[in-house]
Amino acid sequence: MRRRNVTLLVGASLTTMLLLIVVIGQLLWHFGPTELNPGRLLGPSAVHPLGTDHLGRDVFARVLDGAGTTLLVALGTVLIGAVGGLLVGAVTGYYGGWLDEIVMRISDGLTAFPSILLALVVVSITGSGMGNLVLILGVLFIPSFARVARGEFRRLKSLDYVKRARVSGASNGRMMLVHILPNAMPVFLSTVAIGFNNAVLAEASMSFLGLGVQQPQVSLGRMLTDSQAHLFTAPWIAVSTGVTIVLLVFAFSMLADGLQAGRRG
Amino acid sequence: MRYILRKLITLLVTLFLISLLAFLAFAIIPGDPAVTLLGVNATPEAILALRQEMGLDRPVFVRYVEWLGDMIFGDMGRSFAHGHSVRELLGDRLIVTGSLMGLSFVMMLGIALPVGLLTAGRQRGIVHWMVTIINQMMMAVPPLFLGLMLTFVFGAVFRVFTPSAFVSFRESVGGYLFYMLFPALAIALPKSAMMVRLIRSSVREEMGKDYVRTAVSRGCAPRGVLYRHVLPNIAAPVITFSALTLIMMITDSIVVEQVFSIPGAGRILISAIGTRDYPVVQALVLVIAALVMTLHALADVLCRLVDRRITL
Numbered sequence: 204m205r206r207r208n209v210t211l212l213v214g215a216s217l218t219t220m221l222l223l224i225v226v227i228g229q230l231l232w233h234f235g236p237t238e239l240n241p242g243r244l245l246g247p248s249a250v251h252p253l254g255t256d257h258l259g260r261d262v263f264a265r266v267l268d269g270a271g272t273t274l275l276v277a278l279g280t281v282l283i284g285a286v287g288g289l290l291v292g293a294v295t296g297y298y299g300g301w302l303d304e305i306v307m308r309i310s311d312g313l314t315a316f317p318s319i320l321l322a323l324v325v326v327s328i329t330g331s332g333m334g335n336l337v338l339i340l341g342v343l344f345i346p347s348f349a350r351v352a353r354g355e356f357r358r359l360k361s362l363d364y365v366k367r368a369r370v371s372g373a374s375n376g377r378m379m380l381v382h383i384l385p386n387a388m389p390v391f392l393s394t395v396a397i398g399f400n401n402a403v404l405a406e407a408s409m410s411f412l413g414l415g416v417q418q419p420q421v422s423l424g425r426m427l428t429d430s431q432a433h434l435f436t437a438p439w440i441a442v443s444t445g446v447t448i449v450l451l452v453f454a455f456s457m458l459a460d461g462l463q464a465g466r467r468g
Numbered sequence: 469m470r471y472i473l474r475k476l477i478t479l480l481v482t483l484f485l486i487s488l489l490a491f492l493a494f495a496i497i498p499g500d501p502a503v504t505l506l507g508v509n510a511t512p513e514a515i516l517a518l519r520q521e522m523g524l525d526r527p528v529f530v531r532y533v534e535w536l537g538d539m540i541f542g543d544m545g546r547s548f549a550h551g552h553s554v555r556e557l558l559g560d561r562l563i564v565t566g567s568l569m570g571l572s573f574v575m576m577l578g579i580a581l582p583v584g585l586l587t588a589g590r591q592r593g594i595v596h597w598m599v600t601i602i603n604q605m606m607m608a609v610p611p612l613f614l615g616l617m618l619t620f621v622f623g624a625v626f627r628v629f630t631p632s633a634f635v636s637f638r639e640s641v642g643g644y645l646f647y648m649l650f651p652a653l654a655i656a657l658p659k660s661a662m663m664v665r666l667i668r669s670s671v672r673e674e675m676g677k678d679y680v681r682t683a684v685s686r687g688c689a690p691r692g693v694l695y696r697h698v699l700p701n702i703a704a705p706v707i708t709f710s711a712l713t714l715i716m717m718i719t720d721s722i723v724v725e726q727v728f729s730i731p732g733a734g735r736i737l738i739s740a741i742g743t744r745d746y747p748v749v750q751a752l753v754l755v756i757a758a759l760v761m762t763l764h765a766l767a768d769v770l771c772r773l774v775d776r777r778i779t780l
Contacts, residue, residue, distance in 0.1 A: 312482070312485075315715075315760055315761065315764055316715075316757075316760055317715060317716050317718065317719045319719040320718060320719050320722075320756065323722070323737065323738075323741060324490075324493075324741075324749065324753055326741060327740070327741035327744065327746075327749050328493060328494065328497050404610055407610060407612065408610070408612060408719065408723050411612055411723060411726070412722070412723065412726060412738050413738070413742070414738070414741065414742075427612060427613065427616065430616070431616065431727070434616060434619060434620055434624070434631075435620070435623075435624045438620050438624075441613075441616045441617075441620070442617075444613075445609075445610075445613035445616065445617065448610060448613060449605075449608045449609050449610075449613065450608075452608040452610070453604065453605065453608035456604070456607065456608060457604070
């Protein structure tokens with residue numbers, strides 16, 4: 204009998220739930236994230252379930268908006284990282300040779316450093332902002348995806364079924380796309396979930412330091428910066444923002460663990 | 469010995485490449501430091517004079533060699549924004565950040581090793597679930613949020629310490645260490661959860677291996693097998709993880725310094741990035757790179773010393 208994968212179940216349902224709340228909540232919630240209400244720094248109440256901030260803005264609306272931005276940054280980052288990583292990993296893993304050697308050396312060098320640290324240095328040259336943040340983090344995430352894709356492509360290309368396809372005259376492109384890629388996906392997917400996890404954390408840290416998403420836009424990291432000034436008078440702002448980050452990270456990491464466990468059977 | 473020597477040479481070559489990158493990246497970007505320093509309204513003569521004084525009129529390569537030479541002898545140049553020498557600017561701040569990382573690391577080991585080793589033998593039942601759930605939650609808490617919560621709980625509710633009233637170690641070492649306790653905890657807690665998880669999963673994997681079954685069937689007590697045979701075999705991954713964690717703590721302390729307003733290297737890095745104070749950024753990049761590379765190399769060497777299965 205197959206044991207049920209509790210981790211995957213929890214991770215997948217929590218992730219879906221959070222995404223739905225963020226997307227639908229922004230459409231339905233009766234306060235706008237920039238709408239100024241009469242009461243400033245109000246505690247949680249029936250009208251404002253998470254209270255209001257120093258300008259009287261509804262914290263729940265802002266958390267939804269901020270989480271939306273953070274998830275958008277994470278989506279962009281993971282998209283660039285995963286597509287780039289898949290391309291690089293597929294080519295180097297499938298063909299091998301000197302190109303593989305060079306690319307892997309470079310990615311070894313890059314992964315030696317925490318990506319936030321590299322992002323900080325790059326931001327000091329390019330300047331901050333949401334677009335730059337997504338681009339920089341995305342490119343910095345490529346090596347970690349490439350490594351996984353490369354490993355899978357290397358492993359699968361020497362399996363019998365792929366060799367059989369080669370004997371039947373399949374082209375390199377067909378072998379990679381039709382025969383190897385689908386089988387590399389399960390492993391790659393769990394890396395994608397980890398990528399989301401890391402991207403959310405990276406966005407929060409970078410924006411908190413003032414080097415990510417900039418002023419009129421809200422993100423979870425930016426909100427934490429703003430909440431710091433009112434930590435003692437209105438702790439609910441920091442708490443609701445922080446708990447949102449924790450929930451997102453928790454959901455993604457459970458999803459990643461679940462996908463990984465499911466692979467082992 | 470040959471292995472260590474080879475490692476050392478790779479380390480130096482890598483550092484050399486990084487220094488080249490760090491210098492060139494800041495040399496080729498648009499924007500003239502002299503203009504930044506004097507403002508856009510400065511007269512061309514003044515800018516020219518300053519460029520000459522700063523040595524910006526000479527070829528990039530000459531400047532790089534000079535800069536690297538100075539760096540090696542501990543002269544890190546002059547900050548654009550502060551006018552002080554970078555070395556003076558960084559000295560105490562590096563000590564602050566270094567001690568924050570050190571304290572967090574010790575704290576992490578102090579929490580993770582006892583918890584991990586004591587619960588390693590229990591891979592099912594209530595203890596297992598409690599540890600797993602608390603761990604999973606703790607791992608998801610970023611140090612930045614944990615720092616804010618610790619400030620609120622211990623600074624506002626219990627009033628154990630005064631938030632953002634940093635005590636320099638030059639004034640009082642005790643006061644300094646006490647203040648650093650909270651930021652260190654913010655960094656250490658999530659990391660110790662990760663370490664407990666690593667210890668427990670490594671033990672679980674190792675316990676399923678043949679040699680453990682053999683030992684148990686020969687009549688060794690399972691507990692004895694765990695401590696005498698299994699633990700030495702999981703030392704290598706734990707050491708590697710410790711080095712990686714110490715490296716990750718660099719970013720954590722940059723963030724946490726901001727939360728607790730600690731005047732450390734992280735804060736000056738952020739402000740230097742904001743004001744485009746390149747000499748400071750370059751110097752810090754090099755210091756951090758050296759630290760990161762050294763830690764990686766050290767972990768490799770230690771693993772080989774501890775675990776004889778990894779050949780030298």
